[in-house]
Amino acid sequence: MSMLTIEDAWARLDAACAPLPAASLPLVSALGRVTAVPVHAACDLPPFDQSGVDGYALSVAGIRDWPARLPLGGTIAAGTLAAVPALDAGTAARIYTGGMIPQGADAVVAQEWVEREGESLVVARPVPVGQDIRRRGEELCAGTLMIGRGERLNAGRIAMLAAAGIDRVRVHAAPRVRVLVCGDEIVPAGRTLRLGEVYDANGPLIASWLRRNGYPDPEIEAVPDREAVVSEALRRAFDSADLVLSAGGVSVGDRDLIVPEAERLGAERLFWRVAQKPGKPVYAARHGRALLIGLPGNPGSVLVNLAVFVARVLGCLEAEADHAAALQVGFLLAAAAGDPQRDTWLRVRRRIGEDGSLGLEPLPRQNSHMISNLSVADALAWLPRSAEQFPVGTRVRCLSLRL
Ligand SMILES: Nc1nc2c(c(=O)[nH]1)N[C@H]1C(S)=C(S)[C@@H](COP(=O)(O)OP(=O)(O)OC[C@H]3O[C@@H](n4cnc5c(N)ncnc54)[C@H](O)[C@@H]3O)O[C@H]1N2
Numbered sequence: 360m361s362m363l364t365i366e367d368a369w370a371r372l373d374a375a376c377a378p379l380p381a382a383s384l385p386l387v388s389a390l391g392r393v394t395a396v397p398v399h400a401a402c403d404l405p406p407f408d409q410s411g412v413d414g415y416a417l418s419v420a421g422i423r424d425w426p427a428r429l430p431l432g433g434t435i436a437a438g439t440l441a442a443v444p445a446l447d448a449g450t451a452a453r454i455y456t457g458g459m460i461p462q463g464a465d466a467v468v469a470q471e472w473v474e475r476e477g478e479s480l481v482v483a484r485p486v487p488v489g490q491d492i493r494r495r496g497e498e499l500c501a502g503t504l505m506i507g508r509g510e511r512l513n514a515g516r517i518a519m520l521a522a523a524g525i526d527r528v529r530v531h532a533a534p535r536v537r538v539l540v541c542g543d544e545i546v547p548a549g550r551t552l553r554l555g556e557v558y559d560a561n562g563p564l565i566a567s568w569l570r571r572n573g574y575p576d577p578e579i580e581a582v583p584d585r586e587a588v589v590s591e592a593l594r595r596a597f598d599s600a601d602l603v604l605s606a607g608g609v610s611v612g613d614r615d616l617i618v619p620e621a622e623r624l625g626a627e628r629l630f631w632r633v634a635q636k637p638g639k640p641v642y643a644a645r646h647g648r649a650l651l652i653g654l655p656g657n658p659g660s661v662l663v664n665l666a667v668f669v670a671r672v673l674g675c676l677e678a679e680a681d682h683a684a685a686l687q688v689g690f691l692l693a694a695a696a697g698d699p700q701r702d703t704w705l706r707v708r709r710r711i712g713e714d715g716s717l718g719l720e721p722l723p724r725q726n727s728h729m730i731s732n733l734s735v736a737d738a739l740a741w742l743p744r745s746a747e748q749f750p751v752g753t754r755v756r757c758l759s760l761r762l
C-alpha cells in the first residue's frame with residue numbers, strides 16, 4: 360500500500376491551506392493569534408526624557424567645583440501632567456524614577472550618592488553629563504517596525520506593542536475546529552466501563568492540546584460507527600469548521616467510516632497513510648473551505664499527529680510566517696530501535712546536560728495504544744527509517760509535543 364513521506368505530506372497540507380480572513384482586535388484579545396499586517400510603534404520610547412532613578416536632577420555643565428552645594432527647587436514625580444518648570448541655574452530638583460527631566464537639567468544623581476543639608480544638596484563627586492537620563496526615543500522612534508506580519512502574539516509581544524501605544528492589532532481569525540470522537544466502544548470517564556468499552560482519551564487530549572496551544576475550545580461530538588451518523592456529523596462539521604479533526608475510524612476495517620463517508624460527501628483526498636510509526640493511517644482531505652485531518656484512533660497516534668500535522672495546518676491557516684514544524688537537534692541518551700519501512704516518532708523526555716546539550720531520553724511503553732509515559736514525555740525524537748539500531752549518542756531531530 361502506498362505511503363507518503365512525512366515531508367511530502369507536509370507539502371500537500373501547505374499547498375491546500377488558504378489563510379483565514381483577518382480582523383482588528385483589541386490588543387489583549389489577540390493573545391495567541393497571528394499578525395496579518397506589520398505593526399509599527401505609535402510613539403517614541405521613551406516618550407520623553409525621563410529620570411532612571413529616584414534622586415535629583417541637576418545641571419552638571421555649570422558646576423566647576425566639587426563637592427557642589429546646590430539649593431533645592433521643586434519636586435518632579437512620574438506622571439505629573441502640568442508642565443515641569445525649568446531648572447534654575449545652579450539649583451537641583453527632587454525627581455522620581457520616570458519623572459520628566461526639566462529644561463536646563465543634564466543629569467540625575469541617585470539619592471544614595473548625595474547628602475541633604477537643610478534645603479541644599481551636597482554632591483561630593485563629579486557627575487557625568489547624561490547620567491541616569493533615559494532619552495526620548497533612545498529605544499525606538501514612532502513608526503519603527505516592531506513586528507512583521509505572520510508573527511504569533513505571545514505575552515511579551517503584547518506587552519511590547521502596548522508600551523508603544525498600540526491598542527488594536529489586525530490578526531487572522533482563530534481556526535474554528537470541530538472534533539469528532541469516533542467509536543462505539545468509547546465512553547467518557549466517570550461512567551462504569553462495560554465489557555468491550557474504553558474510556559475516551561482522544562477527546563480530552565485534543566481539547567486540552569488545542570487550549571494549551573492558544574486555540575478556542577473546539578466543538579466535540581461523540582460519533583458512533585454508523586454510516587449515516589458519521590456522514591451527518593462530517594457534513595455538519597464541514598459546514599461549520601475551518602478544520603475538522605476526527606479521531607478513530609480511518610484504518611481499513613469495515614467499520615472505519617471516515618474516509619468513505621468524507622469522500623461520498625465530496626471531500627478531495629490530500630493523502631491517506633504516511634510512512635511514520637505510529638500514526639500511519641492518518642488521512643487528510645479538503646471539503647470546500649474546510650480541511651479534514653482523520654487521526655488514527657490509537658491515542659499515541661493522535662498525539663503524534665497533533666504535533667506533526669495538526670500544529671502545522673493550524674499555523675498555515677493563520678498564515679504564520681514560520682509555521683513549519685519547529686525541529687531541534689539532540690542526541691539519544693539510550694539506544695533506540697527504528698523501523699525499516701517507516702520513520703519512527705519516539706516519545707522522549709528532553710534533558711539539558713550541564714554543557715547545555717540537548718539529551719533525548721527514550722521512554723518505555725511506546726506502543727500507540729499506550730500513553731502512560733506522557734507523565735514525563737515532552738518531545739518526539741524523529742528516527743529515520745532504518746533496519747539498524749540507533750546507538751547511544753546518535754544525533755537526531757526532535758519535535759516538541761506542545762503539551
Ligand atoms: N489490518 C490493519 N489494521 C490496522 C492497521 C492496518 O494498517 N491494517 N493499522 C493500525 C493502526 S497503525 C492504527 S493507529 C489503527 C487506527 O485505526 P482507526 O483510526 O480505525 O482507529 P480505531 O480502530 O477506531 O481505534 C484504534 C484503537 O484506538 C482505540 N481508541 C479509539 N478512539 C479512542 C479514544 N477516543 N480514546 C481511547 N482509545 C481510543 C480503539 O478502541 C482501538 O483500540 O488501526 C490499526 N489497525
Ligand code: MOO
Binds near residue numbers: 639640727
Ligand atoms: O499508526 Mo498506529 O498509530 O502505529 O498504531
